[in-house]
Amino acid sequence: GHCVARHHGRVVFVRHSLPGERVRARITEGSPGDRFLRADAVAVLTASSDRVGPPCPVAGPGMCGGCDFQHVSLRRQRRLKGEVVAEQLSRLAGLEREVEVEPLDDEEGLRYRTRVEFAVSPEGTIGLRRHRSHDVLAVPGCPIAVPEVDEALAAAREDGVPEGIRAVDVVVPSGEADTVLVEVPADSPTPPIPLREEVAAPGGEVGMGVDARGFWQVHRAAPRAFVTAVLEAAGVRPGERVLDLYCGVGLFSLHLAAATGEGGQLLAVESDERAVGHLRENLAGQPGALVLPGRVDDLLGVPRKGRRRRGRPARSELLPPSADVVVLDPPRTGAGRGVIEALVPLRARRIVYVACDPAALARDTAHLLAGGYDLVSLRAFDAFPMTHHVECVAVLEPRGAVLG
Known part of the structure; x- marks a missing residue:
């Protein structure tokens, strides 16, 4: 989901950008001696004609790490992937x-996802992680998920989660009448839940x-x-x-x-x-x-790989x-x-x-x-x-x- 740029001979992988754009980028990872750097496009100086406004309010730099292309028209997304x-x-x-x-x-690349794992912070915040981070962002919902996922997220926040839970999985199975919410323990396996x-x-x-x-x-x-x-x-x-x-x-x-x-x-x-x-x-x-x-x-x-055995x-x-x-x-x-x-x-x-x-x-x-x-x-x-x-x-x- 990054675009490739070069700055003083060094490769920079820039998120939230598009090929051909000129942007102001903030370095997010890397040191002076590294072969490459990671960065976020924090200002667009020359925009691509394929740039659109993201449908999700937390899809920008430093926010949710779930989507890479919300700023890209759907047709261009598919061309990029091809x-x-x-x-x-x-x-x-x-x-x-x-x-x-x-x-x-x-519909327009939205409301298609039937399974989402929401992270839970040590303080009990339920949301999605920031890009390449353990920080949990309390997202208002997820526009790429089916509506039942947002409903389950709201219910989980209202009820709260017990201590020791590291994630909440929301599953909307096509063969079940109900949405399934799974609390994932931090230090033990989740019991089988057949769907x-x-x-x-x-x-x-x-x-x-x-x-x-x-x-x-x-x-x-x-x-x-x-x-x-x-x-x-x-x-x-x-x-x-x-x-x-x-x-x-x-x-x-x-x-x-x-x-x-x-x-x-x-x-x-x-x-x-x-x-x-x-x-x-x-x-x-x-x-x-x-x-x-x-x-x-x-x-x-x-x-x-990585295993030694004779013969x-x-x-x-x-x-x-x-x-x-x-x-x-x-x-x-x-x-x-x-x-x-x-x-x-x-x-x-x-x-x-x-x-x-x-x-x-x-x-x-x-x-x-x-x-x-x-x-x-x-x-x-x-x-x-x-x-x-x-x-x-x-x-x-x-x-x-x-x-x-």
């Missing part, structure tokens, strides 16, 4: 392509279980959009074997398993213990689905030697070279890579290119309006394969 994805693919994977970021179903989410997919609406603090897409339209995009990208045929890696509670797994049909197989891999419990329940009606609990790298026999770890015997389709949705750091190199020998006819970080996607794409795959399609979605984040769905196929 440019970042394209730049990373060019720089890290040697691929040149234009990237158009597709909007989801939201139900409803996902409208090409095959019809289905209900899925997920923990209140487990991973789920925060944009209310994202589950439907991503399931549709992944199913179209995967093109699973009846009787095929599919691997769904880093699968969470099975947002994609459930629909991929159904697509394999009778005689097909879906292997779903997830490491989070609570997510695995929900995954098993969500896939209970799919006889061809197998849940493999564990880390993807461990199951593939890929050594973990290469053993590959799980439960993982098949081949697969027709591989779907992976790794964390922000990406799958990594070791995992990608372990997937290449499966010779899947199609790999669908879901990415929330353009640089990680580009790095892993480069490894797949080296392994004999080509990037045949890429879609980008504006699942996080008003922020710099973007979600991508990439499709890769063996080089020389007949497309379709």
Whole structure:
């Protein structure tokens, strides 16, 4: 969410600015000997035509750290994100392509978020943290969240929070009648709180279980959009074997398993213990689905970084030697070279890579290119309006394969 500037030969990352603007910037981090500095644009001397007034009163310098782009027109936000994805693919994977970021179903990039974690200060203030700070700002509400979130925030402030609570999570699940408010202790784990989410997919609406603090897409339209995009990208045929890696509670797994049909197989891999419990329940009606609990790298026999051990770890015997389709949705750091190199020998006819970080996607794409795959399609979605984040769905196929 920063723009890159240079001052006396040193790089300065400037927040609250736009490319081409001339601003007065206040340094927020850095010392004279540092390679780069961080700064806030506190005055705009020459404004971009894409600059707009932020819809949130606490979106400016030194205030809430949640949104990066509230001062940017929505159309320019999406162009910026597309440019970042394209730049990373060019720089890290040697691929040149234009990237158009597709909007989801939201009104002007607002009122879309169904999950928000509000911080609680030692003094009991409930709000959001200032940018790169532990300070808690008592925000009046959150314009990118659905209205029920603001209502729950007001109720939490009125009731107050007990001592020892470090955060309050507000969740508005699509499959529940009530908003869920979770008080997060500072020094103990939060107990499981199962919720139900409803996902409208090409095959019809289905209900899925997920923990209140487990991973789920925060944009209310994202589950439907991503399931549709992944199913179209995967093109699973009846009787095929599919691997769904880093699968969470099975947002994609459930629909991929159904697509394999009778005689097909879906292997779903997830490491989070609570997510695995929900995954098993969500896939209970799919006889061809197998849940493999564990880390993807461990199951593939890929050594973990920073761990010393003799010899290469053993590959799980439960993982098949081949697969027709591989779907992976790794964390922000990406799958990594070791995992990608372990997937290449499966010779899947199609790999669908879901990415929330353009640089990680580009790095892993480069490894797949080296392994004999080509990037045949890429879609980008504006699942996080008003922020710099973007979600991508990439499709890769063996080089020389007949497309379709």
